[in-house]
Amino acid sequence: xxxxxxxxxxxxxxxxxxxxxxxxxxxxxxxxxxxxxxxxxxxxxxxxxxxxxxxxxxxxxxxxxxxxxxxxxxxxxxxxxxxxxxxxxxxxxxxxxxxxxxxxxxxxxxxxxxxxxxx
Amino acid sequence: xxxxxxxxxxxxxxxxxxxxxxxxxxxxxxxxxxxxxxxxxxxxxxxxxxxxxxxxxxxxxxxxxxxxxxxxxxxxxxxxxxxxxxxxxxxxxxxxxxxxxxxxxxxxxxxxxxxxxxx
DNA sequence: CAGTATCCCTATCGATACTG
DNA sequence: CAGTATCGATAGGGATACTG
Numbered sequence: 208x209x210x211x212x213x214x215x216x217x218x219x220x221x222x223x224x225x226x227x228x229x230x231x232x233x234x235x236x237x238x239x240x241x242x243x244x245x246x247x248x249x250x251x252x253x254x255x256x257x258x259x260x261x262x263x264x265x266x267x268x269x270x271x272x273x274x275x276x277x278x279x280x281x282x283x284x285x286x287x288x289x290x291x292x293x294x295x296x297x298x299x300x301x302x303x304x305x306x307x308x309x310x311x312x313x314x315x316x317x318x319x320x321x322x323x324x325x326x
Numbered sequence: 327x328x329x330x331x332x333x334x335x336x337x338x339x340x341x342x343x344x345x346x347x348x349x350x351x352x353x354x355x356x357x358x359x360x361x362x363x364x365x366x367x368x369x370x371x372x373x374x375x376x377x378x379x380x381x382x383x384x385x386x387x388x389x390x391x392x393x394x395x396x397x398x399x400x401x402x403x404x405x406x407x408x409x410x411x412x413x414x415x416x417x418x419x420x421x422x423x424x425x426x427x428x429x430x431x432x433x434x435x436x437x438x439x440x441x442x443x444x445x
Numbered sequence: 446c447a448g449t450a451t452c453c454c455t456a457t458c459g460a461t462a463c464t465g
Numbered sequence: 466c467a468g469t470a471t472c473g474a475t476a477g478g479g480a481t482a483c484t485g
Binding site: 213217218219221222223224226227230233234235254289294296297300301304305306307308309310312313318319 | 336337339340341342343345347349351352353356375391396411413417419420421423426427429431432437438
C-alpha cells in the first residue's frame with residue numbers, strides 16, 4: 208500500500224483532469240463564468256437535480272483547488288457568494304473550446320443540446 | 327428508474343467531459359498525438375501500472391466515441407495499431423492548454439511534473 | 446439561506462490468471 | 466502479441482432528513 212502523502216511524479220494532464228473532473232465541476236465553473244457571482248441557492252436551482260450534499264462537496268473541492276472564491280456575509284439570513292478566481296478564469300478558454308466541440312458532436316449525432324442547461 | 331436509452335436534454339460541457347473523462351483517456355489521447363501511431367504493447371508500457379483490462383476497456387470506449395482508430399493486421403504474431411481520428415485530433419489544442427495549465431499549477435505547488443510520463 | 450449528517454448504491458477501477 | 470475472464474475493492478455519487 209502506497210503512502211498517502213508520498214510525493215510522486217505527476218503527469219500534468221492527469222493532474223489537470225483531476226482538478227476539473229467530477230460530475231458537476233465543469234458546469235459549475237461555466238455558470239460562475241457567465242454570472243460572475245452566484246449564491247448557493249442560485250447554483251442549486253441552476254443545476255437541475257443536484258443534491259445539497261453534492262453541491263457543497265463540489266464547491267469545497269473547487270475552493271481548495273483555488274479555482275473559486277467563497278465569500279461569506281455574516282448576516283441573517285445567511286448569504287454566501289461564489290466567484291471564479293484568477294486561476295479558475297484561466298480554465299475558461301478550454302471549457303469554451305470543449306463546449307463548442309461537444310455541441311458539434313451532439314449535432315452530428317442528432318442529440319439535443321440544451322444551451323440553457325449549460326449556463 | 328429512468329430508461330437507459332431515453333433521449334434527454336444534454337449539456338454540451340457534460341457531454342464533452344464524459345467523452346474524455348476516465349482515469350486514462352486524457353493521457354492516452356496525448357500519447358497517440360505525440361507518437362502518431364502506437365501498438366497495444368507500446369501503450370501498455372507507456373502507461374505505467376495500467377492493467378490490460380483497463381487499457382483495452384479505455385481503448386474500446388475511445389474507439390466507440392470515434393476518437394481513435396483501431397487497425398488490425400491479420401498476421402502472426404498479432405499486430406494492432408492505434409491512431410487518433412480527425413475528431414480526436416480536434417481535442418489536441420484543448421488538451422495542450424490543459425497540460426500547460428497543469429504544469430503551471432504544479433510548479434506553483436512545488437510538486438514534480440514529469441514530462442516523460444505525459445508523452 | 447446555506448448548509449450537515451447518514452446511510453446506501455453502483456460505476457469504475459484493480460489484481461490475477463488465462464488464451465487465440 | 467494482444468487481448469479475455471473473473472472476482473474483488475473503493476471512490477464517487479444519490480436519497481432523505483435535519484440544523485445554525
